Amino acid sequence: MKIIVNGVEHELAAATLAAALKTLEYENATVATALNGHFVPARKREEAKLAEGDRIEIVAPRQGG
Amino acid sequence: MRLYDVEVASRLLLGTAQYPSPAILAEAVRASGAEIVTVSLRRESGRLREGQDFWSLIRELGVRVLPNTAGCHSVKEAVTTAQMAREIFATDWIKLEVIGEADTLQPDVFGLVEAARILSEDGFSVFPYMTEDLVVAERLMEAGCKVLMPWGAPIGSGKGLNNLFGLRALRAHFPDVPLIVDAGIGLPSHASAAMELGYDAILLNTAVAKAGDPASMARAFALAIEAGRAAYLARPMEPRDMAAPSTPVLGKPSLAG
Numbered sequence: 001m002k003i004i005v006n007g008v009e010h011e012l013a014a015a016t017l018a019a020a021l022k023t024l025e026y027e028n029a030t031v032a033t034a035l036n037g038h039f040v041p042a043r044k045r046e047e048a049k050l051a052e053g054d055r056i057e058i059v060a061p062r063q064g065g
Numbered sequence: 066m067r068l069y070d071v072e073v074a075s076r077l078l079l080g081t082a083q084y085p086s087p088a089i090l091a092e093a094v095r096a097s098g099a100e101i102v103t104v105s106l107r108r109e110s111g112r113l114r115e116g117q118d119f120w121s122l123i124r125e126l127g128v129r130v131l132p133n134t135a136g137c138h139s140v141k142e143a144v145t146t147a148q149m150a151r152e153i154f155a156t157d158w159i160k161l162e163v164i165g166e167a168d169t170l171q172p173d174v175f176g177l178v179e180a181a182r183i184l185s186e187d188g189f190s191v192f193p194y195m196t197e198d199l200v201v202a203e204r205l206m207e208a209g210c211k212v213l214m215p216w217g218a219p220i221g222s223g224k225g226l227n228n229l230f231g232l233r234a235l236r237a238h239f240p241d242v243p244l245i246v247d248a249g250i251g252l253p254s255h256a257s258a259a260m261e262l263g264y265d266a267i268l269l270n271t272a273v274a275k276a277g278d279p280a281s282m283a284r285a286f287a288l289a290i291e292a293g294r295a296a297y298l299a300r301p302m303e304p305r306d307m308a309a310p311s312t313p314v315l316g317k318p319s320l321a322g
Contacts (some may be wrong), residue, residue: 006108025111030120032106032149037141038121039148057108059149060116061123063090064105064133065080065270 004055016033020056031060066265067160068101068212071129075100076260078131078245079283080270087122089279094126096195097283101129103160103268105136109262131192133160138173140180152290157181158183160214160247160268162194170220170248174201185209194247197231199238206242213239214247215266217259221271223251226258236263253282253289260293261301274314276277 003012005024014020016041017033033040034057040048050056066073080310094102094179104123109116123130132150137143140163147159163180165173172195181191185208193205197215205213215235218224226232227249236244247268253305254291258268267290 006110026109029109029111029114029117030153031109031116032153034145034149037145039145039152039159041152042096046206058111059153060114061153061160062107062116062119063084063119064081064103064135065082 001050002054003050004053006056006058012050014050016050017056018045019020020050021058024058026058029060031058033058056057066243068192073100073129073193073266074199075287076286076294077256077272078247078266078268080268081119081123082270083274084279087119089290090274091122091126093273093279093283095126096280097273099128099283101131102126103131103133103270104154105133106153116286123277130141130154130156131158131160132156133194134162134180134242136164138164140183142182143180145174147180147189153188155224157188157190157258158192160192160194170262171216172196174198174205176199178204181205181210182208192245192247197228197235199235202239206239212245214245216248217246217255218249220248222249223272224249225251229258230264232259232264233262249296251254253285256286257289257293257296260290261296263297298315 003010012020014023017035035048036055077086077097077099079097080103081090083246109314132154134143134146143163163173163176164170177193181193184191187205189216191210192212194214195201202213203281243265245266245268248263250256251272251284259264272285273279
């Protein structure tokens, strides 16, 4: 199904946010996630089911002022 | 200086953006003596992993991080960003920015107060990036903020303290609240001036990152902030309009002829 990851469309078979992170190779990275604009804590990623057209944001530490 | 429940010795908080290289960033942080650096959250690419390298560098520096919500224009974006930051950086501290205007990057103070309330109730220690408005400051305190961060001038402008009167009034109205000038500082003299007004600390980034020699400039800011603080504690003289001779007049020989 089509999932938007960080603004880019992906074709993913993953059923959950946790599975999507694994497919996209973020498994061991320090990242935080949001699904359709809502924060999803790491411990809830297994329960976060994905549906066609969902928007995932995956962020990491970056330089800031 | 106490910021929420943390005792901090250095009164310089340094941003980590816009340095020529990670090595120069590290050198500047060390030279500044800063114990707190600001960081952000941005989209991570699965392949490039830029964020992972940056995070390793910051952890090696052994400093406390103050994550920001830079670039957020709505309460919802800022709150969600803060929640993500808390998980990644394992800190309740958040430099809350809710931007209201694109050219000046001035805060949307209405959204700021609302976001500050939501986050404070959720256990965050909020460092609000605000204008020097007294009423906004009052509302932020009511919302749960225990530190206030008025701008000196627009972010990245390097213009220094645009509203000395307003900053002085804010200091006078909130004598016991830690006040940090955040944004607009261009020169060590600007930072020193803010400290002489009785401000508790300075948060800056561009003035160091964009200097020809960031590490030397970081050191210059550290010295200026220390000097300004010492001057404030020493209670400066009152200025006056007319000259007053410093050398005694009494006892001057009569030599005019």
